Amino acid sequence: MATPTRTAPDRAPYDNWRPPIVGVSLLVPIGADCIAVADLRGMLMLPTGGLHEGQTLHEAARRVLTDPSGELQLLRRVTVDRVQTRRRKVITHVMAAAPLTHEAVPGLVYRDPRATIRVIPTMQFLDQTCPEGKRRLLISLQALATGEAAAMDGGVVRAAAPGPRALDARVAQGLPDSTGQRLR
Template sequence: MPTQTATVPAQPPHAPYENWRPPVIGVSLLVPVGADGITVVDLCGMPMLPVGAVGDGQTPQEAGYRVLTDPSGGLRLLRRVAVDRRQMRRRKVITHIIAAAPMTREAVTCLAYRDPRATVRVMPTLQLLDQWPTGRIRLLVSLQALATGDTACIDTDVVQPQAPPALHR
C-alpha cells in the first residue's frame, strides 16, 4: 500500500516587529550625596536608583516627586539629565532620569520610597557601579550629563550626546 507524504506549505517571511502596545514610560531619580555618594533604594538586597511610573497626562518631573516623598521638603528635582530607551520583547520602555539637588546623609534618611518594602540609603557611587552591572551605563551617562549640563540619550546601550527633539517635553 503506497504511503502519502504530507507537504508543509512554506512559511511566509516574517513581518518586521511593530510595537502594537504603547510604551512603558518611567522615571528614575539621581540624587547625589556629597562628592562620592548616591541615594539608592534597597529592595530585597538589590540596590538601584529610585524608579516609578509616569502616568497619563503627567510630566516626568511630577512623577519624580511621587517616587521619593520628603516631608521636610528638601528634595528638589532640577532637570532631566538622560533618557534611556530600550526595545523589550513586546514593547518599548522609556525611562527619564531626573537629577535632584545634592542632599546630605541626614536628609536622605527622611525620604520615603513608593514601595514600603524598600529602604532608602546612601551608597558610595563606585560600590553601586560594582554591584549594579545592568544599570552601569545609565548611572555613568547620567552623572556625566549632570556634570556637563547636557541631556543624553541612551538608545539600547548606544549613547547619544543629546536627547532627540521628539523626547523633549
C-alpha cells in the same frame, strides 16, 4: 475529496503595537561621592517609578520619592534611555536632584514600602549593578556634571537636543551652535 494544503504564513516585519513602558529614575547625590539608592530586600537600585498618562516628569519623580521636609529639589532630566525589548519599547528618564546631606536622607519616603532608602558610595553601587545600569548611571553622572542632557538609544549614547533654556544660555554667551556658527 481533496484536502486543502496549508501554507506557512508570510513573516510580517516586527510591529511595535504595544505602547511603551515609560519610567522615571532619580539620581540623588549625597555629598561629593555618595548617592541615595532604594534597597528592596537586598536588591539595590536607583529610586524608580512609572510615568502615567497626563503626568509630567516632575510629578512622576515626586511620586517616586517624597520628602516631607521639602529638601529634595529636582533639577532636571539628565538622561533618556530607550531600549527595544522583544515585545515593546522601554523608556527611562533619569531625573537629577540637588545634592542632599546625609542627615536629610532618613526623611525620604520611597513609593514601595518594602524598600528602604540607603546612602552608599557611588563607586560601590557601580560595582554591584548590571552593565546596563552601570552605563546609565555613568552617563547620567557625566550629564549632571557637564550640564548637558544625554540620550541613549539601544546602548548608543548621543547628546540630547538642547532645551530652550540651554539654547538661551548659549545665545547669551555667544557660543557656537552644532554647525560652528555663532548664535545670536
